[in-house]
Amino acid sequence: MTNHFSAILTACAGPVAIFTDFDGTLVEIAPRPDAIEVPDFLAGRLEALExxxxxxFAIVTGRTIDNIDGFLSSHPFSVSGSHGAEQRHQGETRPASSGHATAAAKLSxxxxxxxxxxxxxxxEPKPAGVAVHYRAAPERxxxxxxxMDHALKSATDFHAIGGKKVIEARPRGTDKGAAIATLMQNPPFRGRTPVFIGDDVTDEDGFRTVNAMDGVTVKVGPGPSAAKFRLPDIAAVYDLLETLAERTPEHGEDTRLKEARQ
Structure with missing residues (x-):
């Protein structure tokens, strides 16, 4: 799996539905989740892509929907938050279940x-889970x-998954692959080729699901992955998304895309 920008574009020849992770894919990872730097152009460029x-277009992330809105406040994007435990699509939000919320609060x-x-x-408490970040203390x-293993003894419906200096508890059956599969059943995603771009272990469920749908999967950065293609960094992701927006035949280049690039 190498950096094949042109190969990704070839694989995206028809109508596509694009799903992206957030941290490590659209923004650089920071020592703390609240310390990320969001480029001024990002919200406008994503809105133009949408x-x-x-x-x-949807963001599929371990972050909460409210958290994403705090960074991209100019537009209510479709978001599968908390690994899909909560979803917003076409302005309608489906919150996490009350049972999962109660269990997550206890774990926190x-x-x-x-x-x-x-x-x-x-x-970091979440609506349907909890993440423990140890980037500042990798030796721990x-x-x-x-x-986490000890805490999960009180929440058998949850399991843990590791990421980049983080371990997170989430409900069983909740993952980014299931979130993407749900969105693909609904317009305007339905009938398109799914494209998923991510960078971390938690994105592998999404890669496997999209691969099974004969879609396009893109891993950002190094490391083993089920993704079919690779991009070296976030700058390359920006270039890919911009190129896909510009060449989309059913809409052409939107005025807001031109403005976002200026």
């Missing part, structure tokens, strides 16, 4: 109590895994 695709309390006093460890990865 318009060019007739609405067939257990883990917050366990790591109380270590400011290097960030426990084993401790974080052990604490």
């Amino acid at each position: 318009t060019a695709l007739g609405g067939a 309390r257990i883990l917050s109590d366990h790591f109380d006093g270590d400011e290097r460890i960030l426990v 990865g084993g401790d974080v895994q052990a604490a």
